[in-house]
Amino acid sequence: MAPSLLHQETTDGDVISRIFLVRHGDRFDYANPSWVDSAKKSGCLVTDPPLSALGHRQASETAAYLQKIIKENTPNNEDNEEGGSGGIHKILVSPYLRVIQTATPTAHAFGIPLSIENGLSEAHATATVLPTPHQRFAYFPMLDPNYNSLLNVKPTPGFYCPKTGFACEAFAGRYCQRMETFARCLERTHYGQTIVMFSHAASVALVAAFLRCSMTDLKFAPCGVYHLERVNDGPWKIVQSGHDNTSYVKENSPTTYPWGFSGKYFEENDGKYFGSSEGIDLDYFVGAPDNCNL
Template identity: 30%
Template sequence: MSQIIWIARHANRLDFVNPDWFLTAERRYDPPLSEDGFLQAKQLAKRLQDEKIHHIFASPFLRTVQTANTVAEVLDLPIKLETGLSEWLNPEWMDEEPERHPIRELVQIYPRIDTSYTPLIAAKYPETNAQVRARSGQTARCLATDYSPENILLVGHGASVNGAVLGLAGTNTYQAEKVRLCSLFKLVREHPEWWIELKGDTSHLTEIEEMVRLN
């Protein structure tokens, strides 16, 4: 029986558009989507609206929750927050463990969040590139197995998207690359093999960024 795993990077973030936001932000490493980021998320949702997706999993960072929520509203699905899909907790980007918006606050704003879901994999600061790939890859494999044969959507970050794809397809099939904002991967399994049907697709977006950044 086949299974489809969709994997998306979050849409554009406010601090990419307005770097000065970082200087006064209460939670410097947990920015929201930018105005055009919300538009990208809507375009992603439109792309996925006719797909048979049964579950949505998202990193607990605000930008991934907002991206996932936009899709969830169109698909009429809850959102399961999975820390294994979190941002790369890179000490070169972050001088301290990132403070995220508390789950209780997120649930008030985004009631589609499933508070009964317990994350499978932890993300611990600081971590190396190898560690983020390992934990996001493990997360993708665990979710694919636990929810098989249902189709799922994972919403993560540049590094965790790479790790998730690598974790399913393997290094012989996929070499890590810079992942564009709000781009989409589609992996299909005919037991036991996975193959990549879409890789970093941005055809649903009216605009894509000129400079591709991992974080």
């Protein structure tokens, strides 16, 4: 069952941690299938497509929406140590182009740099093949090229990305384990802060890792926003679901749609690991222990 939405009661002196997790906008390659062949001929990484024109519009609309809801949820709204304003302490982004593009309007809106966080990487993540933060900085000056990622993704022996052939992390088992580790580390590193993170559809697993709930009914819309809160060291609660974006995004495409996990992503066959042999399934995060194995 999907978690219910609620606001938590607080008192003076309580420490509130807030997370806003955003999926990237509409993908250019999904809207324009011929891009993949053209990208291959040009030597481009086909797993790193840009946003479509629609995706850029969605990103701008989402930035305006985040300004509104973060202001509503952080009434003191004071400048923070990052030099920005509006109640955000950090903006963390996946290293993929479409995610950086989605996050850029929010960085401009709040005046806070983007920090590339490898822990937010896409499924089938392949280490070392994406441009570095320093290389991205030439085109995205709102990036902080000196940020040190909390988590780095390691390839799983014997696994290769189905689209590129590069060694990659096993999906969905190792990916979910990464989300569990990453959630616990975010709790520790950003305790009492408000952070905004931009990632991919599969990061609904990160939502489940915080809430310790099943992934069964969780979906993530393009530019969907999950808002989670925690009081002191209590459990995380969901304030807003990211399964729908229609209250602030004017247009969607059928090619980039709300996505969620199903059991097939964990089922193993022909001796190939996907998670089920280790008990990793849709309910993996229910009652999971606290771990932060960096």
